[in-house]
Every structure is written in C-alpha cells, then in structure tokens.
Amino acid sequence: MAVVPLLICDDSNMARKQLLRALPDGLGVSVTQAENGRLGLEAIRNGLGEVVLLDLTMPEMDGYQVLAAIREEGLKTKVIVVSGDVQDEAVRRVLALGATAFLKKPADAEQLRKALGQCGLVGEGEAPSGFAAADMMINFNDAFRETVNVSMGRAAALLAKVLNVFVELPLPNVNVLEVGELHMALADAQRGNQLTAICQGYIGEGIAGEALLMFHDSSMADMARLMRQEHRESSQSEMLLDLSALLIGACLSGMGEQIDVTFSLSHPQVLGEHARIEDLIKLNRHRWKQTLAVEISYSVEGHDIHFDLLLLFTETSLARLQGKLAYMMN
Incomplete structure (x- = not known):
C-alpha cells in the first residue's frame, strides 16, 4: 500500500x-x-x-x-x-x-x-x-490559546445567527500581564476611539475573573440597525447588555465545556459610557494587579462594527487552569 x-x-x-x-x-x-x-x-x-x-x-x-x-x-x-x-x-x-x-x-x-x-x-x-x-511538547499558553480559539468561535457562531451576519475572527492574544501592561493593552484596543464597556464577573471551581466587553461608539448606530432598534441613548445600554450577555456567556460556556467547569456569571454592568480607557482603568485599577488576559477583537463583515472582548482571570486562577489543561499538554 x-x-x-x-x-x-x-x-x-x-x-x-x-x-x-x-x-x-x-x-x-x-x-x-x-x-x-x-x-x-x-x-x-x-x-x-x-x-x-x-x-x-x-x-x-x-x-x-x-x-x-x-x-x-x-x-x-x-x-x-x-x-x-x-x-x-x-x-x-x-x-x-x-x-x-x-x-x-x-x-x-x-x-x-x-x-x-x-x-x-x-x-x-x-x-x-x-x-x-x-513527542510534541505543549506549554500552557499553547493549550489555553487553543481552548480560547474554540470558545470564541462558538460565541461568534451564536452572534452570527442572532444578527444574520458573518463575524470575522481574529487570532486571540493570551498573556500574563501586570497592571501597567494591561493598561497599555486596553489603550491599544481603544485605538483612539471613545467606547462603552460592559463588565461581568464569573467564577467556577476556583477559577474567577472579569469579562470586559468594549464597544466602540462608532459602531453603535450600525449595531442598532442590525438589532432593529432605534439608536437612542435609552435603548443603547440595554442593547449592549443583551449583546454582552450573549457573547460572554457563549464564550465562557464553550471554555467550560472543554475544561469541565461550569461558570456562574454575575449580572452584567455598564462600566462606562462614552468614556476613554484611562477613566475605566482608574475606576477599576484595584481589581487588576497581575492577570491572565485574553483579548479577542471581533469585527462584523460588511459593517462598521468592532468590539473587543477581554477575559481577565485572577492570578490565583492560573494554577487551577493549568491543572485543568494538564491532560491536553501531556
């Protein structure tokens, strides 16, 4: 043969x-x-x-x-x-x-x-x-990045179905960051635009953190049209809360399935509206010391819609995640 x-x-x-x-x-x-x-x-x-x-x-x-x-x-x-x-x-x-x-x-x-x-x-x-x-040696970053890759794909598929669009997927970034480095990462995500951020905490089997979904203000009107809503201040927060619950929930659910963890999520909150990233950092600086940071930058094909999802895992979650992914690395 x-x-x-x-x-x-x-x-x-x-x-x-x-x-x-x-x-x-x-x-x-x-x-x-x-x-x-x-x-x-x-x-x-x-x-x-x-x-x-x-x-x-x-x-x-x-x-x-x-x-x-x-x-x-x-x-x-x-x-x-x-x-x-x-x-x-x-x-x-x-x-x-x-x-x-x-x-x-x-x-x-x-x-x-x-x-x-x-x-x-x-x-x-x-x-x-x-x-x-x-014979292949796999480190934690390799294993965790692939876990994130699968999770973000599932979240995008759900969003695509709800909005009837095609979501362009990026290469996810996974890094352990100090608070100063996190500030730079978030500032880069802003890219000079004003934004509104939704924050939602999560925890499961000792793995905890906060999800931060940042919507660029330039995307709001187009997003509202896709969701068939009027672009009014009163409806904007509700629209973003709905979207963040969908995206963050799907992403964490996909991750939980792979590492056998069920995450509980807190109620999403509007962290800042039309704020610059410096204001958001000052408001929450005490929450982010050293963190395992996952950054996913989504775009919607054919629309001026861009948003960034950051999953910020606490420093104490790292050992638990390493244990959960050990079977994949061996």
Whole structure:
C-alpha cells in the first residue's frame, strides 16, 4: 500500500497534537506539519499534502486564502477543514472553495476517520493511533490559546445567527500581564476611539475573573440597525447588555465545556459610557494587579462594527487552569 502524504496545517501546536492523536490506527500516511497557511501552501506545492487537515484562522495566510490558491493553481489535493469557526457561513464558504469536509474543533476521532475515508484514506482500525503526538511538547499558553480559539468561535457562531451576519475572527492574544501592561493593552484596543464597556464577573471551581466587553461608539448606530432598534441613548445600554450577555456567556460556556467547569456569571454592568480607557482603568485599577488576559477583537463583515472582548482571570486562577489543561499538554 502506497504511503499518502498528509499535511496538518494549523498555527496551534495544541491543535496539531490533537489531530495527530485522533488519526485512526493503521493509516498509511507520512505526516508533515505547517504552522501557517503560507508554509502549508508551499508544502502542498512540494507534494507533501495529497490530503490536508486545514485550519481557517491563521497568521500570514488563512485557510480561506489557502483554499483559493489551491483552486487557482489547480493543485491536486483533498482538504478537510478543521476549525473553531463554526459559523454556518464559514462552512458554506469552505465547501464552495472546494473543501471535501468540515469538522469543528476539537476534532472527534470518529468524524475524522469518516472524513479521511471520503479522501480515500482508510485505517486498519477505528481506534486513534496517536502517531507522534506524544513527542510534541505543549506549554500552557499553547493549550489555553487553543481552548480560547474554540470558545470564541462558538460565541461568534451564536452572534452570527442572532444578527444574520458573518463575524470575522481574529487570532486571540493570551498573556500574563501586570497592571501597567494591561493598561497599555486596553489603550491599544481603544485605538483612539471613545467606547462603552460592559463588565461581568464569573467564577467556577476556583477559577474567577472579569469579562470586559468594549464597544466602540462608532459602531453603535450600525449595531442598532442590525438589532432593529432605534439608536437612542435609552435603548443603547440595554442593547449592549443583551449583546454582552450573549457573547460572554457563549464564550465562557464553550471554555467550560472543554475544561469541565461550569461558570456562574454575575449580572452584567455598564462600566462606562462614552468614556476613554484611562477613566475605566482608574475606576477599576484595584481589581487588576497581575492577570491572565485574553483579548479577542471581533469585527462584523460588511459593517462598521468592532468590539473587543477581554477575559481577565485572577492570578490565583492560573494554577487551577493549568491543572485543568494538564491532560491536553501531556
């Protein structure tokens, strides 16, 4: 039986390890890994990707661009998209670009086996082989960033369905920040605009923090139109509270499913209206000393709508999160 070159193209070490673990036993493949779309496309051109497991959200060149280039260049390959972006429109677009199948992250071993079968790859058994996954060292940031990636995709899918839009997903930033560094991160998120921020606390099994959803004031009128509301001061806060409850709740729920934690959320509060970020920091400086900060910058395609979600985990939550993610790193 000829060995088939299989390419795993994903910027996440954790995601690549999960896919290696999920490959069925007895699969006659040689595996190549690429950490972004540009390197992945080069590997396909060099004959290293007769079958490709492709992520969508990647630096340098995303999965959509890779699929478009494959079609434009007439490259002979079969692509299975494996993504945290589970919007209906994302699935439609990748299939229209020629993908053989779409799997949501983290990939289920049985669904992966069936998708590989569609590409002509059949293992000797149904059990995952693990391949060389045990040799890959995964640190906490890798594991946690991939967890966030899946969570933000689920939140975006819910928002897309409610507003009937396509949400453009970023690469999430995950860092441990001191209060001064947090100030700079928030100031950068503001990008010179005035904004309104919604704050919502959360806690679950010793993991606690605050979610901060920042809406740029320039997005308000367009957002109100999407939600079929009049753009009035009286309705603006209610609209943002509804949106924040949806986004923050979906993101934390997605994260909780992956680490087996149920989060309880406090009632969302308007932290500041038409305020500059310096005012928000002064108001809440005592809450943020050192924090594990997750930053996700969402945009809505075709609309002037941008907002930033920050999940700020307390310093004492770090050890609990590391314990919860240990099984993924080993």
